[in-house]
Amino acid sequence: MIPKVLIIDDEEHMCWALKRAMEQENYQAITSTSGKEGIKLLKDKGPSLVLLDLKMPEMDGLEVLKVIKEIHPKIPVIMITAHGTIETAIEAMKLGALDYITKPFDLDELKMVVKQALKYSELVSEVSFLRSELSKKYGTIIGESQAIKEVILLIERVATTNATVLITGESGTGKEVTALAIHQASERKDYQFVPVNCAALPEQLLESELFGHEKGAFTGAVALKRGRFELADKGTIFLDEIAEMSPKMQAKLLRVLQEKNFERVGGTDTLNVNVRVVAATNRNIHEMVKNGEFREDLYYRLNVIHIHLPPLRERKEDIHLLANNFIKKYMMGTYPVTGINSDAMELLEKYSWPGNIRELQNIIERAVIICRGDTIMPEHLPKELQRQVSADKNVLEGIVNFPEEGVSLEQVERELILKALEKSESNQTKAAQLLGITRSALIYRSQKYNINI
Numbered sequence: 001m002i003p004k005v006l007i008i009d010d011e012e013h014m015c016w017a018l019k020r021a022m023e024q025e026n027y028q029a030i031t032s033t034s035g036k037e038g039i040k041l042l043k044d045k046g047p048s049l050v051l052l053d054l055k056m057p058e059m060d061g062l063e064v065l066k067v068i069k070e071i072h073p074k075i076p077v078i079m080i081t082a083h084g085t086i087e088t089a090i091e092a093m094k095l096g097a098l099d100y101i102t103k104p105f106d107l108d109e110l111k112m113v114v115k116q117a118l119k120y121s122e123l124v125s126e127v128s129f130l131r132s133e134l135s136k137k138y139g140t141i142i143g144e145s146q147a148i149k150e151v152i153l154l155i156e157r158v159a160t161t162n163a164t165v166l167i168t169g170e171s172g173t174g175k176e177v178t179a180l181a182i183h184q185a186s187e188r189k190d191y192q193f194v195p196v197n198c199a200a201l202p203e204q205l206l207e208s209e210l211f212g213h214e215k216g217a218f219t220g221a222v223a224l225k226r227g228r229f230e231l232a233d234k235g236t237i238f239l240d241e242i243a244e245m246s247p248k249m250q251a252k253l254l255r256v257l258q259e260k261n262f263e264r265v266g267g268t269d270t271l272n273v274n275v276r277v278v279a280a281t282n283r284n285i286h287e288m289v290k291n292g293e294f295r296e297d298l299y300y301r302l303n304v305i306h307i308h309l310p311p312l313r314e315r316k317e318d319i320h321l322l323a324n325n326f327i328k329k330y331m332m333g334t335y336p337v338t339g340i341n342s343d344a345m346e347l348l349e350k351y352s353w354p355g356n357i358r359e360l361q362n363i364i365e366r367a368v369i370i371c372r373g374d375t376i377m378p379e380h381l382p383k384e385l386q387r388q389v390s391a392d393k394n395v396l397e398g399i400v401n402f403p404e405e406g407v408s409l410e411q412v413e414r415e416l417i418l419k420a421l422e423k424s425e426s427n428q429t430k431a432a433q434l435l436g437i438t439r440s441a442l443i444y445r446s447q448k449y450n451i452n453i
């Protein structure tokens with residue numbers, strides 16, 4: 001497809017010169033000497049790029065730009081400014097212009113800027129196309145570690161059923177994305193996905209949020225309100241932070257799961273719904289059941305299928321892929337960041353990621369914003385991250401006085417497990433915490449190295 005460039009400049013000879021330059025590049029060019037007419041051409045002709053003069057009588061460039069961005073938010077606009085109006089040019093960039101060029105300019109320079117802008121916008125639309133294709137398929141689950149592959153497989157399998165799913169994992173590991181992916185891969189995808197954060201509301205409010213209420217059910221219930229279960233009919237309800245539910249609400253939920261019906265607060269009609277329930281928690285809910293803090297019968301109803309999302313530090317293979325994906329996601333403006341250098345990547349791979357994927361995403365977003373070249377370097381990463389990585393390194397050097405003859409990794413691991421057990425006075429849970437692994441991983445490894453625990 002031949003790119004079509006719309007030129008808006010009040011000076012006729014300028015329009016003419018720009019048109020000629022564009023045609024030399026084999027683009028189509030259309031011109032207009034007024035903002036109003038230019039906007040009309042934008043609607044009628046669907047250009048791929050706009051060259052817009054900043055100083056024009058009647059409607060000036062900034063105003064025209066605002067209208068253009070309302071009609072067509074993604075179209076690349078290059079501002080043409082007179083020397084000395086850089087401040088206005090910056091304002092134009094904030095309003096969504098992609099770039100600017102100052103008069104008098106060299107035609108080759110202009111051609112270069114236009115070429116890059118076209119390439120950039122092509123890339124942006126390609127990225128957003130790929131992203132939407134991908135999210136149609138699996139939500140946005142990214143990863144190629146064995147652990148995440150198993151999760152994706154499980155998602156595909158449960159999507160075809162109506163079984164209740166319990167998703168566990170630390171904060172930021174992707175519990176909500178996983179729930180959404182199940183919904184989108186299921187036949188329920190054309191109906192609603194309704195998330196409810198069970199920890200965010202006090203008991204009474206949560207009850208009327210989930211089940212709705214009749215008009216006059218309590219003070220303040222001025223109108224009938226449909227609950228989230230009704231909204232999610234034929235779709236999926238996502239009960240986030242389920243472990244924080246009060247005993248009373250646990251009992252109510254159990255009934256919905258068993259009977260598939262409920263009443264609105266203050267109501268007598270029994271409502272039947274067809275809802276797939278997906279619940280999530282970052283707590284050790286199994287432990288809570290054992291301690292009597294969560295109903296066992298409800299737990300078994302919820303836990304028909306269990307998906308556990310491992311923390312990022314246990315699937316470091318995914319960091320590379322995730323980081324590059326987030327770069328594409330946040331890439332924008334005139335400094336398109338396209339990669340990470342190996343030192344910075346090494347830092348990312350060594351960090352322990354207490355906030356998991358959400359933390360990685362935030363750190364990359366920040367790096368893309370402050371990076372002024374095309375590659376993220378260590379200095380674009382937060383100081384805390386750099387500090388923690390080097391502190392961890394010192395810890396290791398402290399424990400392992402590297403012997404001349406070398407040492408096997410397995411020996412080191414065995415040493416570390418012994419030290420952790422010693423420090424925790426053989427308390428397995430504490431030792432596992434010190435090592436940043438699960439208790440079952442500790443038991444498995446101890447057996448592997450013949451350590452009695």
Ligand SMILES: Nc1ncnc2c1ncn2[C@@H]1O[C@H](COP(=O)(O)OP(=O)(O)OP(=O)(O)O)[C@@H](O)[C@H]1O
Nearest residue numbers: 140141142170171172173174175176177282357358
């Ligand atoms: N596998 C993944 N691929 C790409 N992005 C992901 C993946 N997992 C999580 N994310 C992103 O990380 C962020 C956190 O994910 P999500 O909100 O699903 O986590 P969570 O487990 O629900 O966290 P919390 O317990 O804090 O609510 C989101 O922005 C999400 O898009």
Ligand SMILES: [Mg+2]
Nearest residue numbers: 172175176240
């Ligand atoms: Mg969440």
